[in-house]
Amino acid sequence: MSTYHVDERGYYGDFGGAYIPEMLYPNTEELRTQYLKITEEASFKEEFDALLRDYVGRPTPLYFAERLSEKYKTKIYLKREDLCHTGAHKVNNTIGQILLAKRLGKNRIIAETGAGQHGVATATVCALMGIECVVYMGEIDIARQAPNVARMKLLGAEVRPATSGSRTLKDATNEAIRDWINNPVSTHYIIGSVVGPHPYPDMVARFQSVISEEVKAQLQEKEGRTSPDHVIACVGGGSNAAGIYYHYLDVPEVNIIAVEAAGKGIDSGESAATSALGKEGIIHGSKTLLMQSPDGQITEPYSISAGLDYPGVGPMHAHLYRSGRAEFISVTDDDAMQAGRELSALEGIIPAIETSHAFSVFDQKKFGSEEVVVVNLSGRGDKDLQTYIDYFNL
Amino acid sequence: MTAQTNRITERMKAPEKVLSIYFTAGYPALEDTRTILKNLQDSGVDLVEIGLPFSDPLADGPTIQDSSTQALHNGMSTAKLFEQLEGVREEIDIPLVLMGYFNPMLQFGVEAFCKKCQEVGIDGIIMPDLPVDVYQREYQEIYERYNLLPIFLITPQTPEARIRELDEASKGFLYMVSTASTTGAKSGFGEEQFDYFNRIDQMGLQNEQVVGFGIHDSTTFEQATSTAKGAIIGSAFIKHLGAHGPEGTTDFVQAIRPGKPA
Numbered sequence: 001m002s003t004y005h006v007d008e009r010g011y012y013g014d015f016g017g018a019y020i021p022e023m024l025y026p027n028t029e030e031l032r033t034q035y036l037k038i039t040e041e042a043s044f045k046e047e048f049d050a051l052l053r054d055y056v057g058r059p060t061p062l063y064f065a066e067r068l069s070e071k072y073k074t075k076i077y078l079k080r081e082d083l084c085h086t087g088a089h090k091v092n093n094t095i096g097q098i099l100l101a102k103r104l105g106k107n108r109i110i111a112e113t114g115a116g117q118h119g120v121a122t123a124t125v126c127a128l129m130g131i132e133c134v135v136y137m138g139e140i141d142i143a144r145q146a147p148n149v150a151r152m153k154l155l156g157a158e159v160r161p162a163t164s165g166s167r168t169l170k171d172a173t174n175e176a177i178r179d180w181i182n183n184p185v186s187t188h189y190i191i192g193s194v195v196g197p198h199p200y201p202d203m204v205a206r207f208q209s210v211i212s213e214e215v216k217a218q219l220q221e222k223e224g225r226t227s228p229d230h231v232i233a234c235v236g237g238g239s240n241a242a243g244i245y246y247h248y249l250d251v252p253e254v255n256i257i258a259v260e261a262a263g264k265g266i267d268s269g270e271s272a273a274t275s276a277l278g279k280e281g282i283i284h285g286s287k288t289l290l291m292q293s294p295d296g297q298i299t300e301p302y303s304i305s306a307g308l309d310y311p312g313v314g315p316m317h318a319h320l321y322r323s324g325r326a327e328f329i330s331v332t333d334d335d336a337m338q339a340g341r342e343l344s345a346l347e348g349i350i351p352a353i354e355t356s357h358a359f360s361v362f363d364q365k366k367f368g369s370e371e372v373v374v375v376n377l378s379g380r381g382d383k384d385l386q387t388y389i390d391y392f393n394l
Numbered sequence: 395m396t397a398q399t400n401r402i403t404e405r406m407k408a409p410e411k412v413l414s415i416y417f418t419a420g421y422p423a424l425e426d427t428r429t430i431l432k433n434l435q436d437s438g439v440d441l442v443e444i445g446l447p448f449s450d451p452l453a454d455g456p457t458i459q460d461s462s463t464q465a466l467h468n469g470m471s472t473a474k475l476f477e478q479l480e481g482v483r484e485e486i487d488i489p490l491v492l493m494g495y496f497n498p499m500l501q502f503g504v505e506a507f508c509k510k511c512q513e514v515g516i517d518g519i520i521m522p523d524l525p526v527d528v529y530q531r532e533y534q535e536i537y538e539r540y541n542l543l544p545i546f547l548i549t550p551q552t553p554e555a556r557i558r559e560l561d562e563a564s565k566g567f568l569y570m571v572s573t574a575s576t577t578g579a580k581s582g583f584g585e586e587q588f589d590y591f592n593r594i595d596q597m598g599l600q601n602e603q604v605v606g607f608g609i610h611d612s613t614t615f616e617q618a619t620s621t622a623k624g625a626i627i628g629s630a631f632i633k634h635l636g637a638h639g640p641e642g643t644t645d646f647v648q649a650i651r652p653g654k655p656a
Contacts, residue, residue, distance in 0.1 A: 185551075279501070281497045296448075
C-alpha cells in the first residue's frame with residue numbers, strides 16, 4: 001500500500017533522510033532509536049495528554065464559521081489552534097519534545113525561532129519543567145519581533161542573536177545546529193517544524209497529529225463523518241499543516257490544500273513559495289525542495305509573515321507536492337492581509353498573518369455548497385498587530 | 395598517474411607525518427586560489443584541502459563561515475573553482491582534496507562534479523554532510539570510476555562499531571575530528587583528547603588518521619600527530635589569510651612545523 005507517511009529509512013518518497021555532519025550522528029541516532037519507543041509508552045502518553053488538556057487547553061474547538069460559509073457558499077469549519085496556550089499550535093510539539101528530552105536525561109534545551117512563536121512555545125515548556133533554555137534568533141528578527149523576545153526573556157530563556165548569513169530563521173537554525181554539535185551530550189534540540197534530519201519531521205508531525213485526531217472526532221459529532229472534503233493549511237516549514245493533514249494523508253477522498261506565501265508575487269524575486277520556486281536539495285539535514293541559486297547556495301525567502309519566511313519545506317510536504325497528493329496554492333502578501341481582515345470582520349477572529357494566507361484560498365477556489373472544508377486556524381494575530389496597523393493604517 | 399594509484403595513498407605510505415592545510419577557495423580574493431596552492435606547496439605542506447564555499451556551512455565556526463560568505467560574495471562558485479584549477483597539475487604535485495557541503499555538489503551533478511575533479515587532478519573528497527550509507531548506495535561507484543577517495547569523519551562520540559564502518563568506507567585517510575565542536579572553536583587539547591587519540595590509535599584501523607579541528611600551532615600539531623599520521627589546520631590559516639593574504643605563507647607554515655623545506 002502506498003503511504004504518505006515516513007518510511008523505515010526516514011524518507012517520504014524521494015525526500016527526507018539525515019544529511020548531517022558526523023558530529024551530529026550520535027544525537028540524531030539516539031533520537032531515531034528512542035523516539036517511537038518513548039512516545040508510545042503509556043506513561044508518556046498519559047503525561048502528554050494531561051498537559052495538552054490542562055495546560056494547553058485541548059481539545060481546541062472545531063468551529064462552524066457561519067458567516068464565512070455564507071459568503072463563500074460552502075461549509076467552512078475552523079480548527080481553533082489559535083486558542084492554544086501561547087497562541088498557536090507550536091506548543092503541541094514543544095510539550096511533546098520536552099517530555100522526550102526529560103526521558104532522555106537532557107538538562108539543556110536549544111531552539112531556533114523566526115517570528116518568535118516557536119521560541120516562546122519552547123521557553124514556556126522549559127519554564128514549566130525548570131530546564132535551561134537557549135533560543136537562537138536572527139539578529140534582524142530580534143529587532144522586528146521585540147514583544148516575543150521580551151516574552152521569552154520573561155519566561156527565563158536566553159535569546160542569542162544569530163549574526164551569520166542573512167541573520168534570519170535559516171541562520172538561527174544553523175546556529176542551533178552548531179550549538180548542538182558543541183554540546184552533544186547534555187542538550188536536546190527542539191526543532192519547531194517538520195524539517196531537519198530524520199526523525200525530526202516524523203516526530204514533530206506525530207506531536208502535531210493531535211490536531212487531525214481531534215478533527216475526526218469533532219466532525220463525526222457535527223457532520224456524522226470523520227473526513228472533510230477539503231483540508232486547508234498554510235505551509236512554511238509545515239508543522240501545522242502536517243498536524244491537520246496527518247490522519248487524512250492516506251484517505252484519498254480528502255483533498256489536501258497547502259498554501260504557501262508568494263510574498264510580493266512568485267516572479268517578484270521576493271517570495272517564499274518553495275514548491276513553485278524550489279529545487280530538490282539539502283537544507284538543515286534534510287533532502288527536500290528549497291530555494292537556492294543554480295550553484296546550490298541557499299537563498300533568502302521573503303514573506304510579510306515571518307513564520308512562512310523559510311527557504312525550504314518539510315520533506316513530507318515536498319513529497320505531497322511531487323506526488324500530486326496535495327494541491328499547492330500560493331498567496332501574496334496583499335491577498336493574505338485582506339483575508340485576515342475579512343476573517344476578523346466576519347467572524348470576530350484576528351488570525352496570525354501566516355494563517356491569513358490559508359483563508360485567501362476562498363477567493364482563488366470554488367467549493368461545493370454541501371462540501372465540508374476544514375481550515376487550520378493555526379495561530380492568533382496578537383503578535384502581528386503592528387503589521388496589521390502599518391498595512392491598513394489603523 | 396594510473397587508475398590504481400592515488401597521490402593521497404602514496405603520501406600516506408611515506409614515513410613522515412602529514413601537515414595538511416585547509417583554505418576556502420575565493421578568499422580573501424577570488425583569484426587567490428592558485429597563488430595559495432603554490433605557496434603552500436613551496437612551504438612544504440604535504441596535502442591541501444580546498445574548501446568549496448557554501449552559504450550554510452553547518453559544521454563550521456565563525457572564521458570559516460565568514461571566509462565562505464566573503465568568497466561567495468567575491469563570486470566563487472563550483473564552476474569557477476574548476477575553471478581556476480584547470481592546469482593546476484602542471485605546477486602542483488602534492489595531494490589535493492576538495493572539501494565542501496553536499497548541496498552544491500548535488501546541484502552541479504554528482505557525476506559531472508566527480509568527472510571535473512578527476513580532470514583537474516583532485517585526489518579525494520570530504521563532504522561532511524553526505525552520510526556514509528547514502529554514499530555507498532548511490533555514489534560510491536561514481537567516486538571509484540573517477541579515482542576519487544572518499545574521506546569520512548569520526549568524532550570522540552562516534553561509537554566503535556560505526557568507527558569501523560567509516561574506516562571501511564574511507565579511502566586515503568580517516569578524518570579525526572578532535573573535539574565535539576564546530577571548526578576553530580576550542581583552543582588546546584586536554585586529557586579527553588589524548589585518551590581519544592590513544593583509543594583510536596589502538597583500534598588497528600585500515601586507514602591512517604589525520605586529526606582536524608582545534609589545531610593552530612606547533613604544540614597542537616605535535617600533540618595531534620603523536621599518535622595520528624597527520625593533522626589539518628583550517629581556521630588558523632584562514633585567519634592568517636584574512637590578515638596577510640597569500641603572502642607570508644611560508645612563515646605561517648614554518649611556525650607550525652619548523653625546518654621543513656622552505
